[in-house]
Amino acid sequence: MNSNTSNNPKVSIRNGNKNDLNEILLLFQETIGNVCKNDYTHDQLEAWKSGAENKERWEKVIGDQFILVAIYNHQIVGFCTLEKGDYIDLLFVHKDYQHKGIASQLYHLIEKEAVRQNKKYLTADVSKTAKSFFERVGFEVIREQTVNVKGIDLTNYKMEKELIL
Structure with a gap:
């Protein structure tokens, strides 16, 4: 991303699908390897990134979860998934698009979906890196x-947020 890009790029958000899987997996691995490197050791990062190798798990994510992808310049720059209406399974934003409001946009749409499904709480298992973001949007450890x-x-x-229905 060049320095001329504003702090809030114009992203479009749409439902994810199986055609997004390869790009999502690459974003997952690159984000962990770059964004989380100050919070985890090299071995921890490599183990975490290896989760991309579990094709069965990712096909299940795509098939069973509510998934949103953020698009900027025809590229997926973030994604978020909601499992069973009340569990945020995955929330990742591309390393070059951190701190531009993309995670917030994705999160708020996911929360809206949980409320639409009449869920009382949202939960997530959150990395050290993502903990402060989740606290900012109202989650508690x-x-x-x-x-x-x-x-x-x-x-x-393990974090949780009570939703206002």
């Missing part, structure tokens, strides 16, 4: 957790 991925422990947080 329920507990710190250790997740083991391919023999490597990663810290994250």
